[in-house]
Amino acid sequence: MRIGELSRRTGIPTRLLRYYEEQGLLTPVRLANGYRDYADRLVDRVEQIRGLLDAGLPTRVIREVLPCTDNPCTITVTDASDELVGLLEAERDKMDARIECLARNRDAIAAYLRQVEAARKR
DNA sequence: ATTCTTACA
């Protein structure tokens, strides 16, 4: 499929799909006319990338972790560099911190909503 | 009509 269809199927603007390619996150083949040709399986890949990006991981880290997700993860475990491990540990900690922050805000909002509900019944 | 590249806000 060409970039337009992939964009429709993933909800990601074509601008970003080209950007992901530039960052080495996607590697579509080229048609004779120069148009990018994306394999169907790349739809999942794009969703994968979105998830990681939304989680706050920088593209340089995703670039190294992604190949680990679609291939049999045997060789990847072997060549996990100390640097990558450190990067991922740092990302994990950031995620933990954000989860805690979100949980607090969620609880605060939930409490507020309960108050609103109680007030309406009276 | 679609996509491509490059460049700028």
Place this chain on the structure above:
DNA sequence: TGTAAGAA
């Protein structure tokens, strides 16, 4: 990330 210009 969004948008624009010019070419294919």
